[in-house]
Structures are given as C-alpha cells and as structure tokens.
Amino acid sequence: MKLFSLIENEVIKMISKKRLMFVLAILVVLISVFAYGQKQTLERTKAQLSQRMGITATDDWRKLADQQLIDMKNRLESPYRDEKDKSSLLVRMEQLQYNLDHNLNPLEQSAAKFSTKFMEQAIFLFLPLLIIMLAADMVSGESSSGTIKLLLVRNVPRWKILLSKYLTLIILEVIVLFFAFVLSVIISGFFFGFGGWFAPIATGFKVLAGKLDTSSVFNVPQWQYSLMVYSLAYFVAVVVGSISFMISILVKSTAASIGIIMSTLVAGNFISFFLTDWKITRYMFMVNLRLTDYLSGSFQPIEGMTMLFSITVLLGWTIASVIISFVYFTKQDILV
C-alpha cells in the first residue's frame, strides 16, 4: 500500500474523530476572548494616558510623535551620545516616521499586530497544548481502542504505518497554524481593522556578554515579522508534536501521555527561573520554546543562549524522539 494513501487514510480518520474541530473551536473562542481583552486594555491605557497628560494626549498623538522625532534627531547628533544607542534610535525614528507618514496612531492595535502578538504569547504553552491534543492520541488511541490490530495485520511494514501517522501529524500541525493565523486575523480584524501589514517592526537583537545588545537592530515590515513568528511557531509545533508522539507510543494510554507532556511543559515555566545559574536546564526543550522572543528582543539575556542554540536543542529532542518512536514501535510486542 502506498504511503500517500496511508496518509490520506490517517488524515480522514483524524477529521472524522472531530479532534481537529475541537482544536479549531478552542482557537475561535480564545482568540475572541483575547481580542476583546486587548480592546479593553487599549481603552484603559487611553483613559490613563488622558488622565495623566490631558485629554488631548491620545487623539493629538502627532504632536507628541513630532516632538519625539525632534528629540531623537538631536540625540543622534549629540557627540556625547552612547555609540551603542545609534541603531536603536534609527529604528525608533523610522517607526515614528512611518506612523506619521501613514497617519497611524502608535497606540492603536491592528489585525497584523494582534495576530503576531497572539502567536508570540501562544508559542510556549497554548500552541503546544493544542498540538498535544492531536498528537497524544495518534498511536495510544489505537492501542486503547484495539484498532491497532486491524492496522498491523495488513500487509504493510510497521515503519510505514508509523511514518504515515507521523507525516499526518506534521500536516495537521500546518493546518492548525494556518487556522490560528486566519482566525486571529479575521476575528481581530473586526475589532481593530485589517490593516497594519507594512508597519516597520524592530528585530535583530543579540546577547553580548550576558546583556541585551541593540547595536544591530533594524526594521522589517510587519508581514515579514508575522511570517517569521508563525514559522517559528510551526517549528515549535513539530517539536512538541514529535515528543508527545513518542510519549504516546511509549505509554500506550492517551490520558497518561497527555498528562505527562502537559506537566512537563508547565514545569518548564518554573524551571526557566533557574536558567542563569543552573546550566543543565538550558538543554531542556521546555525552556527553549520561546523562540519568538529572540526576534522581539524580549528574552532574558543569558550568555550562550541564542536562536541557533535553542533551535539546535529543539532539533536534537525532535530527532531523538522520532528515532525512539520508530525503534520502539517496530520492535515492541503488541498484545491486545
């Protein structure tokens, strides 16, 4: 039997199991809640600002932006300026200039901003949980319901069956990311408008000697930034998917495998507190999931932890779990 039709079979099985629908439903509900929450926060910020700086401060943002632009130009020309500030100043000026040119109040949200922000926040816990819902069930579900027998008695090698399941998982992860993006754009678009795709966003932060280094920052357009964020999110999805895939093969029980991987993820959030002085923690996959922070510069600067380091660690975990999955699945005795 060809691999392609095996995958087709698996995908259709997943769809008819309604699990994917649950994931999408959760996405719709949560994105709506977040978008509404963002709108509330926005209004509160505006209210606070106008209380502190006078009622005109929020509508009259152009004057403030003009002022800031002048100040930054002066700063740039000052001979006593810190050399390291230069590129962050240039980046900031470019952003303000863009806001002024396109009449965009920097306070306002947009669908582009929201959908990116959403994924940046979701990447280390929410997205992995959605992926676990799909992945943890793929093999253990068949074991517990006994259908794995029917799969294995067919004249197909075991590795081919497992490969088809793994590739199905990879396809479903793309679909989840795709819908996360489309849904967050559509839903937040109703709240904030659909624009904002060409606004410049700063990126290119580095860590030098344990400190965040902004000397090489530059702007990329928002659409490119969003693309990078979602790509990293997809990578994270594949990593978490592979690991929970392995666990679901090892423990054979859906509930147990979901429990194991979820507690590991949550524990990862605690463990990141020890990152600076407990070296071994940085090789755990859970603390490396916040890949998008390297783009936005909002990470805890630790010497030796870079994008490449995190990706290598995650890749190592993925390859290891895939190998373990295949070896274990082809060797094990299946007694159902």
Place this chain on the structure above:
Amino acid sequence: MFKKSMWYSIITIALVCFIVLSIGFYQAIMVTSKVSAQPSAKAQVPQVSEDSAKPSSKNATSFKILIMGDSIAKGTGDEKSKGFSSYLSEYFKNNTSKEILVDNVGIDGLGSLGLQEQLDSRRLDKTILDSDMILVSIGGNDLRSILSLNNLTKEDEFKVRLDNYLNNLKQTIKDLRTANPNSIVIFLGLYNPYEKATSVEDTRLLNTWNYDTQQLVEEDGKWIFIPTYDLMKYNLGRYIAKDGLHPNSAGYQALSNRISKSVEAIISNLSTQ
C-alpha cells in the same frame, strides 16, 4: 466524495503553507544570527569629534557656560530644539558684554550615577576648567520609576535611592570643585510633571528629595539650588511638553528666566572684573 475533496484541500493548504513557513523559518534564523543585516549602521553617521579640538583657552572676552546632566539639561521636549543652551545665553546677554559660549553635554536618561561616570571618564575636565558657570540638572531619572511602586515598598526604595543619589551627588560636587575651583554651579531642583495624578504622600517624597538635595548642594559656597517645583505646579498645561514629562519651549524659557534673575548680580560682577 466530500472527504476526498476535503483531503485534497487539506494537503494543498498544508503543502503551500509548509513552503511559506520554511522560508519564514530560514529568515528568522538569518535575522537573529547574522552579524549585521544592515550595512548602514556603521557608515552612515560620521563620528563627531570631541569638542576639545576647539581653541578653548580662558580669555577675557567670553563667558562660558557648561550645561550637564539629564534630558532637561539637554533640552529634550523643546519643540524649537533650543533648551537652556540658547535661552540662557539670550537672557545673560543683558548682563554681560562678553561673548557667551555654551557647551551642552546633557544625555537623555542620565541618572546621578551616569553623571558621576561621565566625570570619572575625565573627558570633560578641560571643558569644566574653562567654564565660568555650570548648570547641572540631575536626579529626575533616579526618582522617576519609584512612582509605579506600591506604597509598601515605595518608602524603603525611596530611602535607598535617595541615599545613593546623595552619595553620587556628593562625589560630583567634589569632582567639579577639584576640576574648577572658581566656577559658579547652578543646580536645578525637581518638579512634578504628574501633579494631577499624585498623592499627598508622593508630594512629600518629592519635597524630601528636593530639600535634602538643597542642603547638600549649598554646603559648597558657590553652588546655588534653584527650585522648579513651584514654577511648574500650576503651569503644567503651559510649561510641559507633549510627552508629559519634559518642559516645552515656554517651560525652558520660564526656567531660564528664573535662573538668570538669580545669578544676575554674579554675572555682572564677573563681567566687570
């Protein structure tokens, strides 16, 4: 049939997205790990040379002012980009026939520690020695972030910061006096740009800060503390810039006017020497 078409649409979406996401992933790695994506950063702005190149011997025909400290010293917030540098010399013109030269070494966001480091670097020694009058504005950045703390930790944190600040300032006063034994130093007090959103308690802290500063500053006979608090209090709308923190053009003029009134006599005195 429905499932078949669903399968095809899923596999198409998946393939297309997969390719797009791979490109994005590659870009993300490039962006965060390439050495420098923009060549402009190095070449664009030419290095401005130090002011020491200027001929700066102390002579009888010029009156030199050095302005140092934080963004207020620098003139941030002035929509005409002038700040003290130009207003002070305008006001002083009436009191002296000498040519007025101004050096402004203010840096946005500078705290008392930063000012001390600036002095420690010794790059300013010559400029300080040459100046007849020095204007110092510092402390706002030391104090500012305290407002966001809750009342429980505020009091303690305030004490810590005040102590640090006073220590730094003490050292600064000493260093300035060593570098130039004769210059008059004007120290600007702090005002409260958030008057409308401030509790009585916060006002008390600010007053303590200003009072302690004044005590310290005027231990040296040639330092003068000029309060700004009273001038700004009911004039926030007129004197504060759009950023809600720095003085605007009118604010800098008002402050410069006050400063010039306070030191009028000294300047005329110096000029007639």
